[in-house]
Amino acid sequence: xESVGLHxxxxxxxxxxxxxxxxxxxxSASDYFIWYKQESGKGPQFIIDIRSNMDKRQGQRVxxxxxxxxxxxxxxxxxxxxxxxxxxxxxxIPGSGNTGKLIFGQGTTLQVKP
Amino acid sequence: DTGVSQDPRHKITKRGxxxxxxxxxxxxxxxxxxxxxxxxxxxxxxxxxQNEAQLEKSRLLSDRFSAERPKGSFSTLxxxxxxxxxxxxxxxxxxxxxDIRYTFGSGTRLTVV
Numbered sequence: 001x002e003s004v005g006l007h008x009x010x011x012x013x014x015x016x017x018x019x020x021x022x023x024x025x026x027x028s029a030s031d032y033f034i035w036y037k038q039e040s041g042k043g044p045q046f047i048i049d050i051r052s053n054m055d056k057r058q059g060q061r062v063x064x065x066x067x068x069x070x071x072x073x074x075x076x077x078x079x080x081x082x083x084x085x086x087x088x089x090x091x092x093i094p095g096s097g098n099t100g101k102l103i104f105g106q107g108t109t110l111q112v113k114p
Numbered sequence: 115d116t117g118v119s120q121d122p123r124h125k126i127t128k129r130g131x132x133x134x135x136x137x138x139x140x141x142x143x144x145x146x147x148x149x150x151x152x153x154x155x156x157x158x159x160x161x162x163x164q165n166e167a168q169l170e171k172s173r174l175l176s177d178r179f180s181a182e183r184p185k186g187s188f189s190t191l192x193x194x195x196x197x198x199x200x201x202x203x204x205x206x207x208x209x210x211x212x213d214i215r216y217t218f219g220s221g222t223r224l225t226v227v
Contacts, residue, residue, distance in 0.1 A: 032214070034215070036218075041220070042220050042221075043118075043205050043207070043218030043219050043220050043221050044157065044205070044216075044218045045218070046215050046216065046217070049215060089156045089157075091156070093214070099162050099164075099169060099170050100145060100147070100162070100209055100214045100216070101147070101159050101162060101170065102147075102149075102157075102159065102216070103159070104156030104157050104158070105156050106154070106155055106156050107154070107155070107156055
Protein backbone atom coordinates (compact mmCIF):
# COMPACT_ATOMS: atom_id res chain seq x y z
CA UNK A 1 0.00 0.00 0.00
CA GLU A 2 0.97 3.62 -0.16
CA SER A 3 2.81 5.08 2.75
CA VAL A 4 4.53 8.14 4.05
CA GLY A 5 8.05 7.57 5.19
CA LEU A 6 10.87 9.45 6.84
CA HIS A 7 14.47 9.41 5.73
CA UNK A 8 16.27 9.13 9.05
CA UNK A 9 15.16 7.35 12.21
CA UNK A 10 17.26 9.60 14.49
CA UNK A 11 18.55 13.15 14.26
CA UNK A 12 20.87 14.60 16.87
CA UNK A 13 21.43 18.37 16.99
CA UNK A 14 23.05 20.88 19.30
CA UNK A 15 20.81 23.20 21.27
CA UNK A 16 20.39 26.43 19.35
CA UNK A 17 21.04 24.90 15.95
CA UNK A 18 18.38 24.53 13.28
CA UNK A 19 16.89 21.10 12.65
CA UNK A 20 15.59 19.71 9.40
CA UNK A 21 13.47 16.58 9.40
CA UNK A 22 12.60 15.04 6.05
CA UNK A 23 9.77 12.93 4.77
CA UNK A 24 9.05 11.30 1.43
CA UNK A 25 5.50 10.47 0.47
CA UNK A 26 4.27 8.23 -2.29
CA UNK A 27 0.68 9.29 -2.97
CA SER A 28 0.80 12.08 -5.52
CA ALA A 29 -2.95 12.61 -5.07
CA SER A 30 -2.60 13.56 -1.41
CA ASP A 31 -3.95 16.99 -0.70
CA TYR A 32 -3.01 17.69 2.86
CA PHE A 33 0.08 17.06 4.97
CA ILE A 34 0.70 17.44 8.67
CA TRP A 35 3.64 17.26 11.02
CA TYR A 36 3.13 15.85 14.50
CA LYS A 37 5.35 15.80 17.55
CA GLN A 38 5.08 12.93 19.99
CA GLU A 39 6.69 12.95 23.40
CA SER A 40 7.14 9.80 25.41
CA GLY A 41 3.88 8.54 26.87
CA LYS A 42 1.75 11.10 25.07
CA GLY A 43 -0.36 11.24 21.96
CA PRO A 44 0.82 13.04 18.82
CA GLN A 45 0.59 16.81 19.00
CA PHE A 46 -0.16 18.92 15.93
CA ILE A 47 2.72 21.16 14.87
CA ILE A 48 1.96 22.54 11.43
CA ASP A 49 0.08 21.61 8.28
CA ILE A 50 0.22 22.43 4.59
CA ARG A 51 -2.07 21.91 1.66
CA SER A 52 -0.88 20.74 -1.71
CA ASN A 53 -1.50 24.13 -3.31
CA MET A 54 1.27 25.63 -1.17
CA ASP A 55 5.06 25.21 -1.17
CA LYS A 56 5.86 26.66 2.20
CA ARG A 57 4.16 27.53 5.44
CA GLN A 58 5.63 29.10 8.52
CA GLY A 59 4.66 28.87 12.14
CA GLN A 60 6.35 29.84 15.33
CA ARG A 61 9.94 28.57 14.95
CA VAL A 62 8.75 25.93 12.49
CA UNK A 63 8.52 25.89 8.71
CA UNK A 64 7.12 23.18 6.50
CA UNK A 65 8.26 22.86 2.90
CA UNK A 66 6.45 20.83 0.29
CA UNK A 67 8.06 19.76 -2.97
CA UNK A 68 5.37 18.05 -5.01
CA UNK A 69 7.71 17.37 -7.93
CA UNK A 70 9.76 14.91 -5.89
CA UNK A 71 7.03 14.20 -3.31
CA UNK A 72 9.08 15.47 -0.42
CA UNK A 73 8.08 17.19 2.78
CA UNK A 74 10.36 18.72 5.36
CA UNK A 75 10.03 20.29 8.78
CA UNK A 76 12.49 22.95 9.81
CA UNK A 77 12.82 23.89 13.45
CA UNK A 78 14.73 27.08 14.18
CA UNK A 79 16.90 27.45 17.27
CA UNK A 80 16.20 23.95 18.50
CA UNK A 81 15.55 23.68 22.22
CA UNK A 82 15.72 20.72 24.63
CA UNK A 83 11.92 20.75 24.76
CA UNK A 84 11.88 19.93 21.06
CA UNK A 85 13.27 16.46 21.79
CA UNK A 86 10.59 14.03 20.65
CA UNK A 87 9.56 11.77 17.79
CA UNK A 88 8.32 13.65 14.74
CA UNK A 89 5.89 12.14 12.27
CA UNK A 90 4.71 13.38 8.94
CA UNK A 91 1.25 12.32 7.88
CA UNK A 92 -0.90 12.72 4.82
CA ILE A 93 -4.55 12.58 3.97
CA PRO A 94 -4.81 10.55 0.79
CA GLY A 95 -7.15 11.18 -2.09
CA SER A 96 -10.12 13.45 -1.54
CA GLY A 97 -9.62 13.31 2.19
CA ASN A 98 -13.29 13.36 3.07
CA THR A 99 -12.89 11.12 6.09
CA GLY A 100 -9.79 12.82 7.44
CA LYS A 101 -8.04 9.48 7.75
CA LEU A 102 -4.31 10.01 8.20
CA ILE A 103 -1.46 7.86 6.95
CA PHE A 104 1.60 8.28 9.13
CA GLY A 105 5.26 7.70 8.43
CA GLN A 106 7.55 5.85 10.81
CA GLY A 107 8.93 8.83 12.66
CA THR A 108 12.22 10.58 13.28
CA THR A 109 13.55 10.87 16.80
CA LEU A 110 15.02 14.32 17.42
CA GLN A 111 17.63 14.46 20.16
CA VAL A 112 18.74 17.90 21.31
CA LYS A 113 22.10 18.04 23.02
CA PRO A 114 22.55 20.83 25.58
CA ASP B 115 -13.16 20.81 27.96
CA THR B 116 -9.43 20.34 28.05
CA GLY B 117 -8.98 17.87 25.21
CA VAL B 118 -9.45 14.25 24.30
CA SER B 119 -9.55 11.92 27.30
CA GLN B 120 -8.81 8.22 27.20
CA ASP B 121 -9.36 5.68 29.91
CA PRO B 122 -7.59 3.69 31.18
CA ARG B 123 -4.07 4.95 30.53
CA HIS B 124 -2.62 1.50 30.97
CA LYS B 125 -4.14 -1.96 30.82
CA ILE B 126 -2.44 -5.28 31.42
CA THR B 127 -4.51 -8.31 30.57
CA LYS B 128 -4.05 -12.02 30.13
CA ARG B 129 -4.28 -13.52 26.69
CA GLY B 130 -7.82 -14.51 25.88
CA UNK B 131 -9.47 -11.86 28.05
CA UNK B 132 -11.68 -9.09 26.71
CA UNK B 133 -10.79 -5.44 27.20
CA UNK B 134 -12.67 -2.21 26.60
CA UNK B 135 -11.24 1.27 26.23
CA UNK B 136 -13.09 4.55 26.39
CA UNK B 137 -12.51 7.81 24.56
CA UNK B 138 -14.14 11.15 25.34
CA UNK B 139 -13.55 13.56 22.45
CA UNK B 140 -13.64 17.33 22.50
CA UNK B 141 -17.33 18.08 22.97
CA UNK B 142 -17.90 20.10 19.80
CA UNK B 143 -16.04 17.61 17.58
CA UNK B 144 -18.28 15.36 15.51
CA UNK B 145 -15.48 13.23 14.07
CA UNK B 146 -13.77 10.55 16.14
CA UNK B 147 -10.89 8.29 15.14
CA UNK B 148 -9.14 5.27 16.63
CA UNK B 149 -5.53 4.48 15.79
CA UNK B 150 -3.10 1.82 16.95
CA UNK B 151 0.57 2.47 17.48
CA UNK B 152 3.26 -0.13 18.10
CA UNK B 153 6.71 0.67 19.39
CA UNK B 154 8.79 2.68 16.96
CA UNK B 155 6.03 2.97 14.40
CA UNK B 156 3.63 5.68 13.38
CA UNK B 157 -0.04 5.39 14.31
CA UNK B 158 -2.16 3.16 12.05
CA UNK B 159 -5.77 4.00 11.30
CA UNK B 160 -8.36 1.63 12.74
CA UNK B 161 -11.75 3.26 12.38
CA UNK B 162 -13.62 6.54 11.99
CA UNK B 163 -16.97 7.86 13.25
CA GLN B 164 -18.93 10.84 12.06
CA ASN B 165 -21.33 11.50 14.90
CA GLU B 166 -22.67 8.04 15.81
CA ALA B 167 -22.09 6.48 12.38
CA GLN B 168 -19.04 4.30 11.86
CA LEU B 169 -18.07 5.25 8.32
CA GLU B 170 -14.79 3.46 7.76
CA LYS B 171 -12.94 0.49 9.21
CA SER B 172 -9.42 -0.64 8.46
CA ARG B 173 -8.52 -4.19 7.54
CA LEU B 174 -6.52 -4.10 10.78
CA LEU B 175 -9.81 -4.17 12.66
CA SER B 176 -10.41 -7.91 12.81
CA ASP B 177 -13.63 -9.53 13.95
CA ARG B 178 -12.31 -9.45 17.51
CA PHE B 179 -12.38 -5.65 17.49
CA SER B 180 -15.52 -3.60 17.78
CA ALA B 181 -15.97 0.11 18.20
CA GLU B 182 -19.07 2.06 19.08
CA ARG B 183 -20.12 5.65 19.51
CA PRO B 184 -23.74 5.23 20.55
CA LYS B 185 -24.75 8.83 21.14
CA GLY B 186 -22.22 10.55 18.97
CA SER B 187 -20.19 11.61 21.99
CA PHE B 188 -17.86 9.16 23.74
CA SER B 189 -16.63 6.02 22.02
CA THR B 190 -15.57 2.58 23.17
CA LEU B 191 -13.16 0.15 21.57
CA UNK B 192 -13.48 -3.47 22.63
CA UNK B 193 -11.03 -6.23 21.89
CA UNK B 194 -12.28 -9.76 22.47
CA UNK B 195 -10.05 -12.77 23.10
CA UNK B 196 -6.94 -10.65 23.25
CA UNK B 197 -3.71 -11.91 21.69
CA UNK B 198 -0.13 -10.89 22.40
CA UNK B 199 -0.04 -9.15 19.03
CA UNK B 200 -2.72 -6.77 20.27
CA UNK B 201 -0.21 -5.19 22.61
CA UNK B 202 0.08 -1.58 21.48
CA UNK B 203 -0.88 1.99 22.26
CA UNK B 204 -4.47 2.69 21.25
CA UNK B 205 -4.96 6.34 20.37
CA UNK B 206 -8.19 8.23 20.00
CA UNK B 207 -8.49 11.54 18.18
CA UNK B 208 -11.27 13.95 17.32
CA UNK B 209 -11.85 16.77 14.89
CA UNK B 210 -14.65 18.81 13.41
CA UNK B 211 -15.95 19.10 9.86
CA UNK B 212 -14.72 22.69 9.72
CA ASP B 213 -11.21 21.99 10.92
CA ILE B 214 -9.65 18.68 9.99
CA ARG B 215 -6.73 19.08 12.40
CA TYR B 216 -6.97 16.33 14.94
CA THR B 217 -6.56 16.48 18.65
CA PHE B 218 -5.18 13.21 19.98
CA GLY B 219 -5.64 11.78 23.41
CA SER B 220 -2.74 10.40 25.41
CA GLY B 221 -3.67 6.86 24.50
CA THR B 222 -4.31 3.58 26.29
CA ARG B 223 -1.30 1.31 26.45
CA LEU B 224 -2.38 -2.32 26.28
CA THR B 225 -0.08 -5.14 27.31
CA VAL B 226 -1.26 -8.68 26.72
CA VAL B 227 0.65 -11.27 28.74
